[in-house]
Amino acid sequence: MLTWHILSGTYLKNCTSNYNPVIFSANSNGNGKANLALVSPQEKEKGKGNLNSNTKHKHSVRASPQNGSIAVTGRFTVKMSIAKPLKKLASCVILDLDGTLINTDALLSDVLGGFLSKYGKQWDGREVHNTLGKTPLEAAAAIVEAYDLPCTTNEFISAINPLYSEKWCNIKAQPGANRLIKHFGGHGVPMALASNSPRVNIEGKISFHQGWKESFSVIIGGDEVASGKPSPDIYLEAAKKLNVEPSSCLVIEDSIPGVTAGKAAGMEVVAVPSIPKQSHLYTSADEVINSLLDLKPEKWGLPPFQDWVEGTLPIETWYIGGPVIKGLGRGSKVLGIPTANLSTEGYSTVLSEHPSGVYFGWAGLSTKGVFKMVMSIGWNPYFNNPEKTIEPWLLHDFAEDFYGEDLRLVIVGYIRPEANFSSIESLIAKIHEDGRTAEEALDLPIYSTYRDDPYLKSCVKDSSNL
Ligand SMILES: [Mg+2]
Numbered sequence: 272m273l274t275w276h277i278l279s280g281t282y283l284k285n286c287t288s289n290y291n292p293v294i295f296s297a298n299s300n301g302n303g304k305a306n307l308a309l310v311s312p313q314e315k316e317k318g319k320g321n322l323n324s325n326t327k328h329k330h331s332v333r334a335s336p337q338n339g340s341i342a343v344t345g346r347f348t349v350k351m352s353i354a355k356p357l358k359k360l361a362s363c364v365i366l367d368l369d370g371t372l373i374n375t376d377a378l379l380s381d382v383l384g385g386f387l388s389k390y391g392k393q394w395d396g397r398e399v400h401n402t403l404g405k406t407p408l409e410a411a412a413a414i415v416e417a418y419d420l421p422c423t424t425n426e427f428i429s430a431i432n433p434l435y436s437e438k439w440c441n442i443k444a445q446p447g448a449n450r451l452i453k454h455f456g457g458h459g460v461p462m463a464l465a466s467n468s469p470r471v472n473i474e475g476k477i478s479f480h481q482g483w484k485e486s487f488s489v490i491i492g493g494d495e496v497a498s499g500k501p502s503p504d505i506y507l508e509a510a511k512k513l514n515v516e517p518s519s520c521l522v523i524e525d526s527i528p529g530v531t532a533g534k535a536a537g538m539e540v541v542a543v544p545s546i547p548k549q550s551h552l553y554t555s556a557d558e559v560i561n562s563l564l565d566l567k568p569e570k571w572g573l574p575p576f577q578d579w580v581e582g583t584l585p586i587e588t589w590y591i592g593g594p595v596i597k598g599l600g601r602g603s604k605v606l607g608i609p610t611a612n613l614s615t616e617g618y619s620t621v622l623s624e625h626p627s628g629v630y631f632g633w634a635g636l637s638t639k640g641v642f643k644m645v646m647s648i649g650w651n652p653y654f655n656n657p658e659k660t661i662e663p664w665l666l667h668d669f670a671e672d673f674y675g676e677d678l679r680l681v682i683v684g685y686i687r688p689e690a691n692f693s694s695i696e697s698l699i700a701k702i703h704e705d706g707r708t709a710e711e712a713l714d715l716p717i718y719s720t721y722r723d724d725p726y727l728k729s730c731v732k733d734s735s736n737l
Contacts, residue, residue, distance in 0.1 A: 360572035361521035361539055363461040365509045368473055370403060370525035370545035371563075372448040372464075373480070374624060378441065382434045383414065392418045400546065404526025406467045406499035439476045445543075446586065446626055447563030449480070450578070456486040458574040463489035463509040467499040467528075489513055501528040503536035510536070521571045523563075530556045539571060547627070547659070548650065561688035562626030583631070583712040584685040590726050591621055591661065592635075592679035608702055609669070610646075610662040611636075611678055622648065622659050627689040630682050631709035632718075634665050635727035637677040642667045644680060645702075645709035652691035653698050664702070666710055679730045683718045684709075 369375040379402070384394040401417070402410035411431070412424045420427060455462050466473050470492030477483040484490075489512040496504035510517045522533035525545040533540035534555050542556035543563060550559045560566060564584060569575040578584060595611045611634070615622055627649025634644035646663035650656045663680055686705055692698040712718055 360519070362519045362572070363463070363513050363515055363521070364455055364573070365463045365465050365506060365513075365520050365522045365533075365538070367404075367522075367524045367526070367529050368464055368466040368476065369468065370445075371523055371529075371543060372445055372452075372483075373442045373476060374445050374545075375442060376545060377443075377620060377623060378435065378438055382431065382438060386431055386434060387418055387420075390418070390420060392420075403545065404467065404500055404524075404528035406493050407469070409499075436472070436475060440479050442476060442479065443624060444480055445563055446624070447566070450576070451563050451566065452483060452486050454568070454574070454576055456482075460573055461488045461513050461515070462486060463491065463513055465489075465491045465505045465509045465522075467493035467505070469494040500526070500532035501535065503532050506533055506536035506538060510538075521573065523566070524556075527552060541566065541571075561628060564626065564628070564685050565688050580715060580717065581712055582686065582708050583718075585683065585717055586630075586685050588632075588721060588724075589621070589625070589682050590680065591618060591682070592677065592726075592730070593617070594675050595673055595678050597674060608664055608699070609672075610664050611673070613661045613663065613678060613680075615658065615660060618661070622661065627659065629686040629689070629705050631684050631686060631705075631712065632680055632682040633713070633722050633724065633727060634663060635679040635681075635731045636665075636673060637730050637732055639669070639673065639676075640731055641722055641727050643710055643713045645686070645706050646680070646682070647689065649689040652689060653695070664706065666706055677730055679727055681721050681724045681726055683721050684712060 366372055380394060380396060387394045401413040405413065407428060408424060411428045414420070415422065415424050415427050422430070452462070464473060464477070464487045468476075470490065473490055473492050474484065489509050491505055491509050491512070493499040493505065496502075496508050498504050500506075506520070506522060507517060510520050513520070517537040520536075520538040522529075522536075522538045522540045523543060524530050524533055524540060525543050530540050530542050530553055539557045540555070542550070542553040542559045543561075543566075544550050544553060544559065550561075553559045558570070564586070567575070591613065593613050593616075596614045597612070625648055627647075629645065629647050631643075631645040633641055635641045643666040644663050645666065646661060648659065648661050650659055651662075663678070686708055690701070692701065713722075
Protein backbone atom coordinates (compact mmCIF):
# COMPACT_ATOMS: atom_id res chain seq x y z
CA MET A 272 0.00 0.00 0.00
CA LEU A 273 1.34 3.39 -0.99
CA THR A 274 0.18 6.73 0.25
CA TRP A 275 -0.39 9.55 -2.17
CA HIS A 276 -0.64 13.18 -1.40
CA ILE A 277 -2.64 15.32 -3.82
CA LEU A 278 -0.89 18.61 -4.34
CA SER A 279 -2.93 20.19 -7.07
CA GLY A 280 -5.24 19.51 -9.91
CA THR A 281 -6.93 20.88 -12.93
CA TYR A 282 -10.31 19.62 -11.79
CA LEU A 283 -10.12 22.22 -9.05
CA LYS A 284 -13.18 23.92 -10.42
CA ASN A 285 -15.33 21.10 -9.22
CA CYS A 286 -13.86 19.62 -6.14
CA THR A 287 -10.62 21.13 -4.99
CA SER A 288 -11.26 21.77 -1.41
CA ASN A 289 -12.79 18.42 -0.76
CA TYR A 290 -9.64 16.76 -1.95
CA ASN A 291 -6.81 19.17 -1.59
CA PRO A 292 -4.84 18.36 0.38
CA VAL A 293 -6.18 14.93 1.11
CA ILE A 294 -4.24 11.81 1.82
CA PHE A 295 -5.65 8.98 -0.19
CA SER A 296 -4.43 5.54 -1.07
CA ALA A 297 -3.27 3.79 -4.19
CA ASN A 298 -2.60 0.12 -4.77
CA SER A 299 0.42 -0.41 -6.97
CA ASN A 300 0.23 -3.47 -9.20
CA GLY A 301 4.00 -3.52 -9.62
CA ASN A 302 4.13 -2.76 -13.34
CA GLY A 303 4.12 0.97 -13.19
CA LYS A 304 0.35 1.26 -12.99
CA ALA A 305 -1.74 1.77 -9.95
CA ASN A 306 -5.35 2.04 -9.06
CA LEU A 307 -6.17 5.29 -7.37
CA ALA A 308 -8.94 5.81 -4.87
CA LEU A 309 -10.10 9.34 -4.18
CA VAL A 310 -11.87 9.72 -0.90
CA SER A 311 -13.47 12.98 0.09
CA PRO A 312 -13.64 14.05 3.73
CA GLN A 313 -17.27 13.00 3.65
CA GLU A 314 -16.24 9.70 2.05
CA LYS A 315 -19.18 9.99 -0.27
CA GLU A 316 -17.48 10.17 -3.61
CA LYS A 317 -14.86 7.85 -4.91
CA GLY A 318 -13.09 7.61 -8.21
CA LYS A 319 -10.42 5.52 -9.84
CA GLY A 320 -7.51 6.45 -12.01
CA ASN A 321 -4.37 5.06 -13.54
CA LEU A 322 -0.91 6.29 -12.76
CA ASN A 323 1.51 6.31 -15.62
CA SER A 324 4.43 5.26 -13.51
CA ASN A 325 5.23 4.66 -9.91
CA THR A 326 8.45 6.58 -9.65
CA LYS A 327 8.91 9.31 -7.09
CA HIS A 328 7.95 12.01 -9.47
CA LYS A 329 4.85 13.94 -10.14
CA HIS A 330 2.20 12.10 -12.05
CA SER A 331 -0.76 13.15 -14.04
CA VAL A 332 -3.75 11.07 -13.18
CA ARG A 333 -7.12 10.83 -14.81
CA ALA A 334 -9.92 9.85 -12.54
CA SER A 335 -13.61 9.45 -13.07
CA PRO A 336 -16.40 9.21 -10.54
CA GLN A 337 -17.92 5.88 -9.68
CA ASN A 338 -21.23 7.15 -8.55
CA GLY A 339 -21.69 9.90 -11.11
CA SER A 340 -22.53 12.47 -8.51
CA ILE A 341 -19.47 14.63 -9.13
CA ALA A 342 -17.24 15.48 -12.02
CA VAL A 343 -13.82 14.26 -11.01
CA THR A 344 -12.61 14.05 -14.56
CA GLY A 345 -9.68 16.39 -14.72
CA ARG A 346 -5.98 15.75 -14.54
CA PHE A 347 -4.26 16.43 -11.32
CA THR A 348 -0.77 16.21 -10.01
CA VAL A 349 0.24 14.01 -7.15
CA LYS A 350 3.46 13.33 -5.33
CA MET A 351 4.11 9.82 -4.21
CA SER A 352 5.43 8.98 -0.83
CA ILE A 353 5.70 5.81 1.18
CA ALA A 354 3.00 5.43 3.78
CA LYS A 355 4.45 6.97 6.89
CA PRO A 356 3.83 10.01 9.03
CA LEU A 357 4.80 13.12 7.14
CA LYS A 358 8.18 14.43 8.23
CA LYS A 359 7.50 18.03 8.82
CA LEU A 360 9.32 18.98 11.94
CA ALA A 361 10.74 22.46 11.90
CA SER A 362 12.50 24.40 14.62
CA CYS A 363 12.57 27.77 12.93
CA VAL A 364 10.70 29.76 10.33
CA ILE A 365 11.98 31.71 7.33
CA LEU A 366 9.58 34.22 5.88
CA ASP A 367 9.41 35.98 2.57
CA LEU A 368 8.36 39.63 2.79
CA ASP A 369 6.61 41.06 -0.30
CA GLY A 370 3.26 39.41 -0.85
CA THR A 371 3.75 37.11 2.12
CA LEU A 372 3.93 39.41 5.14
CA ILE A 373 3.01 42.68 3.45
CA ASN A 374 0.52 43.47 0.71
CA THR A 375 2.71 44.94 -1.98
CA ASP A 376 0.30 44.23 -4.84
CA ALA A 377 -1.75 47.36 -4.24
CA LEU A 378 1.42 49.47 -4.15
CA LEU A 379 2.64 47.93 -7.39
CA SER A 380 -0.57 48.88 -9.19
CA ASP A 381 -0.57 52.34 -7.67
CA VAL A 382 3.04 53.23 -8.51
CA LEU A 383 3.20 51.58 -11.91
CA GLY A 384 -0.20 52.94 -12.90
CA GLY A 385 1.05 56.48 -12.35
CA PHE A 386 4.43 55.89 -13.89
CA LEU A 387 3.20 54.22 -17.07
CA SER A 388 0.60 56.89 -17.69
CA LYS A 389 3.46 59.33 -18.29
CA TYR A 390 4.37 57.22 -21.30
CA GLY A 391 0.76 57.05 -22.44
CA LYS A 392 0.50 53.44 -21.26
CA GLN A 393 -2.02 51.88 -18.98
CA TRP A 394 -1.07 49.44 -16.25
CA ASP A 395 -3.36 46.46 -16.58
CA GLY A 396 -1.67 44.13 -14.15
CA ARG A 397 -0.78 41.69 -16.87
CA GLU A 398 2.82 41.50 -15.76
CA VAL A 399 2.09 40.90 -12.09
CA HIS A 400 2.66 37.19 -12.57
CA ASN A 401 6.04 37.91 -14.11
CA THR A 402 7.21 40.11 -11.27
CA LEU A 403 6.22 37.99 -8.29
CA GLY A 404 9.18 36.58 -6.46
CA LYS A 405 11.63 37.86 -9.06
CA THR A 406 14.71 39.89 -8.32
CA PRO A 407 14.15 43.65 -8.74
CA LEU A 408 16.22 43.57 -11.94
CA GLU A 409 14.23 40.71 -13.45
CA ALA A 410 10.90 42.23 -12.46
CA ALA A 411 11.87 45.61 -13.92
CA ALA A 412 13.09 44.01 -17.16
CA ALA A 413 9.78 42.18 -17.52
CA ILE A 414 7.83 45.42 -17.23
CA VAL A 415 10.09 47.43 -19.55
CA GLU A 416 9.68 44.74 -22.19
CA ALA A 417 5.95 44.15 -21.70
CA TYR A 418 5.13 47.85 -22.01
CA ASP A 419 7.79 48.58 -24.60
CA LEU A 420 9.13 51.47 -22.53
CA PRO A 421 11.67 53.83 -24.11
CA CYS A 422 14.21 53.35 -21.34
CA THR A 423 16.69 50.78 -20.13
CA THR A 424 15.90 48.48 -17.22
CA ASN A 425 18.35 50.39 -15.01
CA GLU A 426 16.82 53.74 -15.95
CA PHE A 427 13.42 52.31 -15.13
CA ILE A 428 14.62 51.12 -11.72
CA SER A 429 16.23 54.50 -10.96
CA ALA A 430 13.00 56.28 -11.81
CA ILE A 431 10.61 53.93 -10.04
CA ASN A 432 12.51 53.24 -6.82
CA PRO A 433 11.92 56.65 -5.22
CA LEU A 434 8.24 56.40 -6.12
CA TYR A 435 8.06 53.09 -4.30
CA SER A 436 10.02 54.05 -1.23
CA GLU A 437 7.93 57.13 -0.54
CA LYS A 438 4.90 54.84 -0.31
CA TRP A 439 6.37 52.14 1.90
CA CYS A 440 4.61 53.73 4.84
CA ASN A 441 1.28 52.82 3.25
CA ILE A 442 1.93 49.12 2.75
CA LYS A 443 -0.36 47.08 4.94
CA ALA A 444 0.53 43.87 6.68
CA GLN A 445 -1.19 40.82 5.24
CA PRO A 446 -4.03 39.56 7.42
CA GLY A 447 -2.48 37.22 9.96
CA ALA A 448 1.08 38.56 9.57
CA ASN A 449 1.24 40.39 12.88
CA ARG A 450 -0.40 37.45 14.64
CA LEU A 451 2.13 35.05 13.14
CA ILE A 452 5.15 37.16 14.06
CA LYS A 453 3.91 37.69 17.62
CA HIS A 454 3.10 34.00 18.00
CA PHE A 455 6.47 32.65 16.91
CA GLY A 456 8.31 35.46 18.67
CA GLY A 457 6.40 34.76 21.88
CA HIS A 458 7.27 31.07 21.73
CA GLY A 459 10.94 31.72 21.06
CA VAL A 460 10.85 30.21 17.57
CA PRO A 461 13.76 31.76 15.66
CA MET A 462 12.61 33.67 12.60
CA ALA A 463 14.46 34.93 9.56
CA LEU A 464 13.30 37.29 6.85
CA ALA A 465 14.60 36.41 3.40
CA SER A 466 13.63 38.54 0.42
CA ASN A 467 14.90 39.20 -3.07
CA SER A 468 14.67 42.92 -2.32
CA PRO A 469 17.86 44.74 -1.39
CA ARG A 470 18.53 44.65 2.36
CA VAL A 471 18.04 48.40 2.71
CA ASN A 472 14.59 48.15 1.11
CA ILE A 473 13.58 45.31 3.40
CA GLU A 474 14.53 47.29 6.46
CA GLY A 475 12.79 50.37 5.08
CA LYS A 476 9.54 48.50 4.48
CA ILE A 477 9.39 46.71 7.83
CA SER A 478 10.28 49.86 9.76
CA PHE A 479 6.62 50.84 9.44
CA HIS A 480 5.48 47.69 11.22
CA GLN A 481 5.93 47.86 14.93
CA GLY A 482 7.94 45.07 16.49
CA TRP A 483 8.86 43.35 13.25
CA LYS A 484 12.54 44.19 12.93
CA GLU A 485 13.45 43.02 16.41
CA SER A 486 11.45 39.81 15.90
CA PHE A 487 13.80 38.53 13.23
CA SER A 488 17.08 36.95 14.26
CA VAL A 489 18.26 37.20 10.67
CA ILE A 490 17.38 39.47 7.76
CA ILE A 491 18.83 38.74 4.32
CA GLY A 492 18.34 40.68 1.11
CA GLY A 493 18.86 39.65 -2.47
CA ASP A 494 21.92 41.89 -2.65
CA GLU A 495 23.66 39.86 0.05
CA VAL A 496 23.87 36.57 -1.86
CA ALA A 497 25.21 35.53 -5.26
CA SER A 498 21.79 34.73 -6.75
CA GLY A 499 18.26 35.63 -5.78
CA LYS A 500 15.30 33.27 -5.69
CA PRO A 501 14.61 30.80 -7.31
CA SER A 502 18.22 30.03 -6.39
CA PRO A 503 18.33 28.52 -2.88
CA ASP A 504 21.14 30.91 -1.88
CA ILE A 505 19.02 33.24 0.24
CA TYR A 506 17.42 30.43 2.19
CA LEU A 507 20.66 28.54 2.68
CA GLU A 508 22.32 31.70 3.93
CA ALA A 509 19.41 32.31 6.30
CA ALA A 510 19.74 28.79 7.74
CA LYS A 511 23.48 29.29 8.12
CA LYS A 512 23.00 32.54 9.99
CA LEU A 513 20.31 30.96 12.15
CA ASN A 514 22.85 28.23 12.84
CA VAL A 515 20.42 25.46 11.91
CA GLU A 516 20.22 22.74 9.29
CA PRO A 517 18.13 23.68 6.23
CA SER A 518 15.93 20.63 6.86
CA SER A 519 14.75 22.11 10.15
CA CYS A 520 13.49 25.31 8.50
CA LEU A 521 9.92 26.01 7.50
CA VAL A 522 9.65 28.54 4.66
CA ILE A 523 6.52 30.59 4.09
CA GLU A 524 6.30 32.06 0.61
CA ASP A 525 3.80 33.64 -1.77
CA SER A 526 5.61 33.26 -5.11
CA ILE A 527 6.57 30.30 -7.25
CA PRO A 528 10.26 31.37 -7.50
CA GLY A 529 10.25 31.61 -3.69
CA VAL A 530 8.76 28.14 -3.28
CA THR A 531 11.29 26.77 -5.76
CA ALA A 532 14.11 28.40 -3.79
CA GLY A 533 12.90 26.96 -0.49
CA LYS A 534 12.57 23.44 -1.88
CA ALA A 535 15.96 23.69 -3.58
CA ALA A 536 17.39 24.59 -0.17
CA GLY A 537 15.97 21.36 1.25
CA MET A 538 13.34 23.05 3.38
CA GLU A 539 9.67 22.47 4.01
CA VAL A 540 7.65 25.14 2.22
CA VAL A 541 4.16 26.45 2.85
CA ALA A 542 2.86 28.51 -0.06
CA VAL A 543 0.39 31.35 0.47
CA PRO A 544 -0.28 32.40 -3.14
CA SER A 545 -0.83 36.14 -3.36
CA ILE A 546 -2.60 35.91 -6.71
CA PRO A 547 -6.06 34.36 -6.59
CA LYS A 548 -6.95 31.09 -8.28
CA GLN A 549 -3.30 30.15 -8.70
CA SER A 550 -2.89 27.53 -6.00
CA HIS A 551 -2.82 24.69 -8.53
CA LEU A 552 0.47 26.05 -9.88
CA TYR A 553 2.29 25.59 -6.59
CA THR A 554 2.87 21.88 -7.05
CA SER A 555 6.29 21.82 -5.44
CA ALA A 556 5.14 23.35 -2.14
CA ASP A 557 4.58 21.01 0.78
CA GLU A 558 1.32 22.73 1.55
CA VAL A 559 -0.71 25.48 -0.08
CA ILE A 560 -2.88 27.58 2.21
CA ASN A 561 -5.30 30.33 1.41
CA SER A 562 -3.92 32.94 3.79
CA LEU A 563 -1.73 33.26 6.86
CA LEU A 564 -4.92 32.88 8.91
CA ASP A 565 -4.96 29.23 7.84
CA LEU A 566 -1.44 28.34 8.92
CA LYS A 567 -1.33 25.38 11.31
CA PRO A 568 2.17 25.50 12.86
CA GLU A 569 1.61 22.19 14.68
CA LYS A 570 1.71 20.40 11.33
CA TRP A 571 5.38 21.30 11.25
CA GLY A 572 6.19 20.57 14.86
CA LEU A 573 5.87 24.21 15.87
CA PRO A 574 3.71 25.62 18.70
CA PRO A 575 0.04 25.80 17.66
CA PHE A 576 -1.93 29.02 17.68
CA GLN A 577 -4.20 29.11 20.67
CA ASP A 578 -6.41 32.01 19.71
CA TRP A 579 -9.18 30.05 18.01
CA VAL A 580 -12.39 30.28 20.02
CA GLU A 581 -15.13 27.71 19.44
CA GLY A 582 -14.20 27.21 15.81
CA THR A 583 -13.65 30.88 15.11
CA LEU A 584 -10.64 33.14 14.90
CA PRO A 585 -10.95 36.68 16.26
CA ILE A 586 -9.51 39.10 13.70
CA GLU A 587 -8.74 42.77 13.61
CA THR A 588 -12.16 44.33 13.12
CA TRP A 589 -12.91 45.82 9.75
CA TYR A 590 -15.87 47.60 8.26
CA ILE A 591 -17.70 47.73 4.99
CA GLY A 592 -21.09 49.05 3.96
CA GLY A 593 -23.33 50.33 1.21
CA PRO A 594 -26.74 49.81 -0.35
CA VAL A 595 -27.95 46.23 -0.70
CA ILE A 596 -27.92 45.20 -4.34
CA LYS A 597 -29.41 42.31 -6.24
CA GLY A 598 -26.80 39.60 -6.38
CA LEU A 599 -26.44 36.79 -8.85
CA GLY A 600 -29.87 35.45 -7.93
CA ARG A 601 -28.53 32.31 -6.37
CA GLY A 602 -28.92 33.05 -2.68
CA SER A 603 -32.66 32.62 -2.34
CA LYS A 604 -33.47 30.73 -5.51
CA VAL A 605 -30.74 28.13 -5.69
CA LEU A 606 -29.51 27.84 -2.14
CA GLY A 607 -32.55 28.93 -0.16
CA ILE A 608 -30.23 31.29 1.65
CA PRO A 609 -31.04 34.97 1.05
CA THR A 610 -27.81 36.91 0.97
CA ALA A 611 -27.78 40.70 1.21
CA ASN A 612 -25.22 41.44 -1.44
CA LEU A 613 -23.10 44.55 -1.36
CA SER A 614 -21.79 46.32 -4.39
CA THR A 615 -18.05 45.88 -4.71
CA GLU A 616 -17.83 49.27 -6.40
CA GLY A 617 -15.53 51.47 -4.38
CA TYR A 618 -14.38 48.54 -2.31
CA SER A 619 -11.87 46.93 -4.61
CA THR A 620 -9.00 47.82 -2.28
CA VAL A 621 -10.76 46.44 0.78
CA LEU A 622 -11.66 43.32 -1.13
CA SER A 623 -8.12 42.76 -2.33
CA GLU A 624 -6.80 43.22 1.21
CA HIS A 625 -8.91 40.47 2.71
CA PRO A 626 -8.36 36.85 1.82
CA SER A 627 -11.28 34.91 0.47
CA GLY A 628 -13.06 32.89 3.09
CA VAL A 629 -15.97 32.75 5.48
CA TYR A 630 -16.18 35.52 8.07
CA PHE A 631 -18.81 36.73 10.48
CA GLY A 632 -19.84 39.74 12.48
CA TRP A 633 -22.68 42.18 12.94
CA ALA A 634 -24.86 43.78 10.28
CA GLY A 635 -26.80 47.02 10.62
CA LEU A 636 -29.77 47.78 8.38
CA SER A 637 -30.84 51.39 8.48
CA THR A 638 -34.55 50.73 9.10
CA LYS A 639 -34.46 47.30 10.69
CA GLY A 640 -31.76 47.11 13.32
CA VAL A 641 -28.64 45.10 14.02
CA PHE A 642 -28.38 41.39 13.27
CA LYS A 643 -25.92 38.56 13.43
CA MET A 644 -24.25 37.91 10.12
CA VAL A 645 -22.06 35.33 8.40
CA MET A 646 -20.47 36.13 5.03
CA SER A 647 -18.31 34.76 2.31
CA ILE A 648 -15.68 36.70 0.44
CA GLY A 649 -14.29 35.32 -2.74
CA TRP A 650 -15.19 33.64 -5.96
CA ASN A 651 -17.37 30.86 -4.60
CA PRO A 652 -15.54 27.93 -6.23
CA TYR A 653 -18.73 25.91 -6.60
CA PHE A 654 -20.10 28.58 -8.96
CA ASN A 655 -16.67 29.84 -10.05
CA ASN A 656 -17.68 33.48 -10.01
CA PRO A 657 -15.66 35.69 -12.37
CA GLU A 658 -15.28 38.40 -9.72
CA LYS A 659 -14.49 38.47 -6.05
CA THR A 660 -17.69 39.25 -4.19
CA ILE A 661 -18.97 39.83 -0.68
CA GLU A 662 -22.07 37.83 0.18
CA PRO A 663 -23.39 38.47 3.69
CA TRP A 664 -26.18 36.33 5.11
CA LEU A 665 -28.09 38.06 7.87
CA LEU A 666 -29.12 35.42 10.38
CA HIS A 667 -32.69 36.56 10.71
CA ASP A 668 -35.98 35.86 8.92
CA PHE A 669 -37.06 38.99 7.12
CA ALA A 670 -40.60 39.33 5.82
CA GLU A 671 -39.57 41.18 2.68
CA ASP A 672 -36.58 42.12 0.53
CA PHE A 673 -34.61 45.21 1.41
CA TYR A 674 -32.78 46.08 -1.78
CA GLY A 675 -31.38 49.58 -1.73
CA GLU A 676 -31.31 49.80 2.06
CA ASP A 677 -28.09 50.96 3.69
CA LEU A 678 -26.27 47.93 5.09
CA ARG A 679 -23.24 48.20 7.34
CA LEU A 680 -21.05 45.31 8.38
CA VAL A 681 -18.61 44.98 11.23
CA ILE A 682 -16.48 41.92 10.55
CA VAL A 683 -15.05 40.47 13.75
CA GLY A 684 -14.03 36.88 13.09
CA TYR A 685 -12.96 34.26 10.60
CA ILE A 686 -14.30 30.73 10.25
CA ARG A 687 -12.64 28.98 7.33
CA PRO A 688 -11.13 29.39 3.85
CA GLU A 689 -13.34 29.38 0.81
CA ALA A 690 -14.05 25.84 -0.36
CA ASN A 691 -15.55 23.87 -3.18
CA PHE A 692 -18.18 21.21 -2.79
CA SER A 693 -19.14 18.09 -4.68
CA SER A 694 -22.84 18.84 -4.56
CA ILE A 695 -25.12 21.76 -3.93
CA GLU A 696 -26.52 19.91 -0.93
CA SER A 697 -23.10 19.76 0.71
CA LEU A 698 -22.55 23.47 -0.07
CA ILE A 699 -25.88 24.37 1.54
CA ALA A 700 -25.14 22.17 4.56
CA LYS A 701 -21.78 23.89 5.04
CA ILE A 702 -23.29 27.38 4.79
CA HIS A 703 -25.81 26.44 7.49
CA GLU A 704 -23.01 25.03 9.62
CA ASP A 705 -21.11 28.32 9.18
CA GLY A 706 -24.29 30.16 10.20
CA ARG A 707 -24.60 28.12 13.38
CA THR A 708 -20.93 28.67 14.17
CA ALA A 709 -21.33 32.43 13.73
CA GLU A 710 -24.63 32.53 15.64
CA GLU A 711 -23.10 30.87 18.69
CA ALA A 712 -19.77 32.70 18.54
CA LEU A 713 -21.40 36.13 18.38
CA ASP A 714 -22.82 35.55 21.87
CA LEU A 715 -19.28 35.36 23.24
CA PRO A 716 -18.22 38.61 24.93
CA ILE A 717 -15.20 38.89 22.65
CA TYR A 718 -17.57 39.31 19.68
CA SER A 719 -20.86 40.49 21.20
CA THR A 720 -19.37 43.82 22.25
CA TYR A 721 -19.22 44.91 18.59
CA ARG A 722 -23.01 44.86 18.37
CA ASP A 723 -22.81 48.34 19.84
CA ASP A 724 -20.17 49.56 17.42
CA PRO A 725 -20.70 53.24 16.52
CA TYR A 726 -20.38 52.36 12.82
CA LEU A 727 -23.62 50.39 13.12
CA LYS A 728 -25.37 52.71 15.54
CA SER A 729 -24.83 55.74 13.35
CA CYS A 730 -26.64 54.01 10.49
CA VAL A 731 -29.52 52.28 12.22
CA LYS A 732 -32.57 54.51 12.57
CA ASP A 733 -34.81 51.94 14.22
CA SER A 734 -32.83 50.67 17.16
CA SER A 735 -35.69 48.77 18.79
CA ASN A 736 -33.84 45.50 18.49
CA LEU A 737 -30.64 46.90 19.94
MG1 LIG B 1 7.05 37.36 -2.26
